[in-house]
Amino acid sequence: MIIQEPEHFEPTRNFVQNTGRHVLAMLRGSGRAMLMLLEAMRDIPHGLSSKHRHDILLQQYVSGVKSLGVLTVVALFTGMILALQTGIELRRFAQEVYIGSAVTLVMLREMGPFMTGMIIAASVGSSFAAQIGTMVVSEEVSALEVMSIKPVRYLVMPRLVALIIMMPLLTVYTNVIGVVGGAIVGQTQLGVSMPAYFDNATQYAQNKDLYVGLFKAVVFGILITTVSCYQGFSTTQGAVGVGRATRRTVVISFLVMLAVGYMITRLFYQ
Amino acid sequence: MIRFEKVTKWLGGSLVLDEVDMEIRQHETFCIVGASGAGKSVSLKHMVRLLTPDSGRIFVGDDCVNEARGKDLDRVRNRFGVLFQGAALLQWLNVGDNVGLPLRMKTDKPDEDIDRLVKEKLEMVDLVETFSKTPYELSGGMRKRVGLARAIIEDPEIILYDEPTSGLDPVTSRTIDRLISRLKTDLGVTSVVVTHDLHSALAIGTRIAMLHDGKIVETATPKEFIKSDNEIVKGFLEAQYITTEAEWKRDPSP
Ligand SMILES: Nc1ncnc2c1ncn2[C@@H]1O[C@H](COP(=O)(O)OP(=O)(O)O)[C@@H](O)[C@H]1O
Numbered sequence A: 001m002i003i004q005e006p007e008h009f010e011p012t013r014n015f016v017q018n019t020g021r022h023v024l025a026m027l028r029g030s031g032r033a034m035l036m037l038l039e040a041m042r043d044i045p046h047g048l049s050s051k052h053r054h055d056i057l058l059q060q061y062v063s064g065v066k067s068l069g070v071l072t073v074v075a076l077f078t079g080m081i082l083a084l085q086t087g088i089e090l091r092r093f094a095q096e097v098y099i100g101s102a103v104t105l106v107m108l109r110e111m112g113p114f115m116t117g118m119i120i121a122a123s124v125g126s127s128f129a130a131q132i133g134t135m136v137v138s139e140e141v142s143a144l145e146v147m148s149i150k151p152v153r154y155l156v157m158p159r160l161v162a163l164i165i166m167m168p169l170l171t172v173y174t175n176v177i178g179v180v181g182g183a184i185v186g187q188t189q190l191g192v193s194m195p196a197y198f199d200n201a202t203q204y205a206q207n208k209d210l211y212v213g214l215f216k217a218v219v220f221g222i223l224i225t226t227v228s229c230y231q232g233f234s235t236t237q238g239a240v241g242v243g244r245a246t247r248r249t250v251v252i253s254f255l256v257m258l259a260v261g262y263m264i265t266r267l268f269y270q
Numbered sequence B: 001m002i003r004f005e006k007v008t009k010w011l012g013g014s015l016v017l018d019e020v021d022m023e024i025r026q027h028e029t030f031c032i033v034g035a036s037g038a039g040k041s042v043s044l045k046h047m048v049r050l051l052t053p054d055s056g057r058i059f060v061g062d063d064c065v066n067e068a069r070g071k072d073l074d075r076v077r078n079r080f081g082v083l084f085q086g087a088a089l090l091q092w093l094n095v096g097d098n099v100g101l102p103l104r105m106k107t108d109k110p111d112e113d114i115d116r117l118v119k120e121k122l123e124m125v126d127l128v129e130t131f132s133k134t135p136y137e138l139s140g141g142m143r144k145r146v147g148l149a150r151a152i153i154e155d156p157e158i159i160l161y162d163e164p165t166s167g168l169d170p171v172t173s174r175t176i177d178r179l180i181s182r183l184k185t186d187l188g189v190t191s192v193v194v195t196h197d198l199h200s201a202l203a204i205g206t207r208i209a210m211l212h213d214g215k216i217v218e219t220a221t222p223k224e225f226i227k228s229d230n231e232i233v234k235g236f237l238e239a240q241y242i243t244t245e246a247e248w249k250r251d252p253s254p
């Protein structure tokens, strides 16, 4: 059962006690979120049945197709900024052509998955939290429970599957647009021709860079779904609570993605 | 049918239910009345284990609800249909899909069968024409009736109503009252109605319990209830301008 009754403590001014409570609440929250994730993972086989297929496709459409516009702009400018910044430095050594590999490697390894994760957390994750939070507040989740329809299977599993599929695809898209953005800046600002740029890029980028980036994207997708759905389910106190759940989703997702992103990089690139 | 034994519940630092004892019998329409915040919804939620008591026990038939989990809990919940205060319809599904949701998710019935059953239940609440509308196209009263159709889709033994008439005009409220009486006779269900609308409780209830400060202060038939000596009941009756027997009458035609 994920609908939990809110814990109540008498307010205290004791600093140590307060800090302790916050730490405990955080640990308890992480634990519960993990349990929810495990339950959703266990339910993934049910996603193959016709009962859930429609929901999964709908979530894929909402999280994937609808984010393409903003992702395009973000990816293009990320690539352009990367090219410009590194190009200006490299020009001092007359090595501008190396922006090809610089932009491509940074996009594949780091910026592609991270930028995609940021955008999806801010747009899709927050909407997951708001939607589930609103359902909690209006007793729709309680209604599901009473009808013995498991809220995790019905609400979390389709979103989890959707993001696990869409995050890598969107990341590939972000990578491509970012690299193209770099090429445009190379051609117009730095005098690096497109063929030279792509030659340089393919010479240094390896498959491993792509795969590690895509692995990150999948992990980010799982993190975003877990954080947003958990925050949605733990909404209390009406509309104010929905706002709080949305804000927390974005903030916590960003922090967790940064930390986990670092750890994955560390793991694969010693 | 449903029995509370010394049920105590703390929420948000206050005592909401204080050793509540009550027994709801089969086939009756049991009304729980009380002011807002008296703990009416909380007691209703205990019956289907949306809340768990801090102490005390709740029985549904022979099953102790507050210890049920997994399959046992599903079996107990399956005996209930619940109409929530705001109807709790899923906003992105149309009326037909909302009402048929439990069947679609839990059974392998073909779509035609589900649609037929859904229409049957919508017929009972006089709303067949809304089949393909979305919840936000409906008025408050219609939404509650759709919620009711969903509550009875799996033919429950017990229907719980949380404030079925709150937020509705008097005419619509009486329509809902008649519907509750009709479902009781047509389906032979046990009903538990939580309400602060005494007119409604007096019209449809076989027994009325008054909840105040976490305790049941009076349980009586409607006839006895309006003559009660209890000061809290008297105050509650007066607040709704019900002073003599002449001023209300039981609905003669359910
Ligand atoms: N989830 C909750 N957290 C904290 N307090 C709650 C919660 N649910 C109910 N309460 C409190 O319990 C009391 C009874 O609530 P409720 O049963 O909803 O009242 P009503 O009789 O109007 O239905 C109220 O004072 C309310 O503030």
Ligand SMILES: [Mg+2]
Binding pocket: B040, B041, B042, B085, B162, B163
């Ligand atoms: Mg209530």
